[in-house]
Amino acid sequence: MNQRPQPDTALTVPSLHRWNAVLWVLLGVVPPALAVADAPGATRYPVLGLLAVLALSYGAVGLFPGNAVLRPRSYLYVLAVGLGTMSYLLDGSAALFVVTLPHFWIYTTSARGAITLSGLAAAGVVAGNVVRQGWDGEFFTGNVIFTLIGYAAGVLIGLGVRHITEDADERACRLGAELEEARLRLIEAHHRQGAADERERLAREIHDTLAQGFASIIVLAEAARSGLETDPGRSGKHLLAIENTARENLAEARVLVGSAPRSGVAAGSVADTLRRTLRRFTEDTGTGVTAELPDVTCDQQTRIALLRCTQESLANIRKHAAASTVEVVLTAQPYGIELEITDDGAGFVTEDSHGFGLHGMRKRLAELGGELTVTSSVGDGTRVLAMIPTDGQG
Numbered sequence: 001m002n003q004r005p006q007p008d009t010a011l012t013v014p015s016l017h018r019w020n021a022v023l024w025v026l027l028g029v030v031p032p033a034l035a036v037a038d039a040p041g042a043t044r045y046p047v048l049g050l051l052a053v054l055a056l057s058y059g060a061v062g063l064f065p066g067n068a069v070l071r072p073r074s075y076l077y078v079l080a081v082g083l084g085t086m087s088y089l090l091d092g093s094a095a096l097f098v099v100t101l102p103h104f105w106i107y108t109t110s111a112r113g114a115i116t117l118s119g120l121a122a123a124g125v126v127a128g129n130v131v132r133q134g135w136d137g138e139f140f141t142g143n144v145i146f147t148l149i150g151y152a153a154g155v156l157i158g159l160g161v162r163h164i165t166e167d168a169d170e171r172a173c174r175l176g177a178e179l180e181e182a183r184l185r186l187i188e189a190h191h192r193q194g195a196a197d198e199r200e201r202l203a204r205e206i207h208d209t210l211a212q213g214f215a216s217i218i219v220l221a222e223a224a225r226s227g228l229e230t231d232p233g234r235s236g237k238h239l240l241a242i243e244n245t246a247r248e249n250l251a252e253a254r255v256l257v258g259s260a261p262r263s264g265v266a267a268g269s270v271a272d273t274l275r276r277t278l279r280r281f282t283e284d285t286g287t288g289v290t291a292e293l294p295d296v297t298c299d300q301q302t303r304i305a306l307l308r309c310t311q312e313s314l315a316n317i318r319k320h321a322a323a324s325t326v327e328v329v330l331t332a333q334p335y336g337i338e339l340e341i342t343d344d345g346a347g348f349v350t351e352d353s354h355g356f357g358l359h360g361m362r363k364r365l366a367e368l369g370g371e372l373t374v375t376s377s378v379g380d381g382t383r384v385l386a387m388i389p390t391d392g393q394g
Contacts, residue, residue: 084124
């Protein structure tokens with residue numbers, strides 16, 4: 001398993017590092033500079049020069065993290081030597097060491113490296129203090145004690161912060177993995193839903209086109225066969241209707257397999273489209289149809305939806321209603337287009353109807369923001385009202 005590379009600089013949290021730089025300058029660099037302001041040149045100039053070297057090194061690491069000469073680890077060695085030298089030049093340099101301790105944890109990638117390098121710096125500060133005091137002087141001065149306490153506290157605090165940071169990184173990795181897994185599951189669910197929606201669309205199209213056409217062919221074939229001897233002329237008309245229906249079914253099949261325009265509906269106004277459908281229904285069944293079909297303006301999707309609703313309603317009337325008359329009314333309302341289909345047939349109990357046809361009609365209209373209302377009772381016929389909202393065209 002590939003592990004994430006550890007950053008070689010502390011530039012991953014810019015705001016934190018800016019504040020650390022400000023505090024380091026104010027509490028670490030400025031006090032010793034002020035302390036030697038009135039000191040003799042032999043002390044003032046070396047101290048100010050050393051502080052300038054440390055400040056420039058720190059700035060170079062922060063501004064140019066990819067510098068090949070002064071890398072973060074090289075800066076820490078310079079810092080350790082500089083702190084030891086400062087301890088030799090100036091009393092009270094332990095304060096600078098304590099303020100500088102965060103650098104050893106920021107610019108290393110492991111706790112061991114931070115402990116080792118900060119320990120090296122602490123040893124340098126102690127050694128510088130001993131050399132300045134003289135080997136015959138007191139070893140455990142306040143400066144040495146403060147340095148050792150600061151080093152121990154820095155190790156404890158650094159280990160605690162590093163542990164908290166590593167735990168946070170680990171939780172972030174786990175959360176990232178969980179989010180990625182959830183994203184993949186969501187993509188898979190979308191794919192499955194897309195496949196299910198496509199299957200439902202194909203089932204609805206087949207039911208509204210091919211299935212209805214085959215049902216019409218069966219009815220016409222039975223009528224043609226029964227009239228071959230008694231009424232050959234009428235049987236011929238039925239055979240012609242069968243041929244036309246078969247051609248239409250073939251065209252619809254080509255649409256479904258993608259070798260014809262997607263709509264599968266001839267161009268023209270919705271009124272003309274519905275008139276052709278009603279005329280075919282009358283020729284096939286002999287049922288009387290009255291229609292009010294004014295020319296209304298609508299887009300292709302709306303025209304197809306109204307046609308499919310009409311075809312499904314007429315198919316239900318042919319198969320179940322045994323109606324003698326059918327009335328079809330198309331109306332352009334301010335809020336949309338309404339199509340009302342009424343028959344005087346047997347009717348049915350709407351609550352008991354769970355067929356695919358009505359469900360497909362409702363789904364098709366819902367996709368366009370419309371709705372379907374079916375009113376019927378046994379013996380009183382059926383009323384189907386389809387409404388599709390428009391943009392005020394009519």
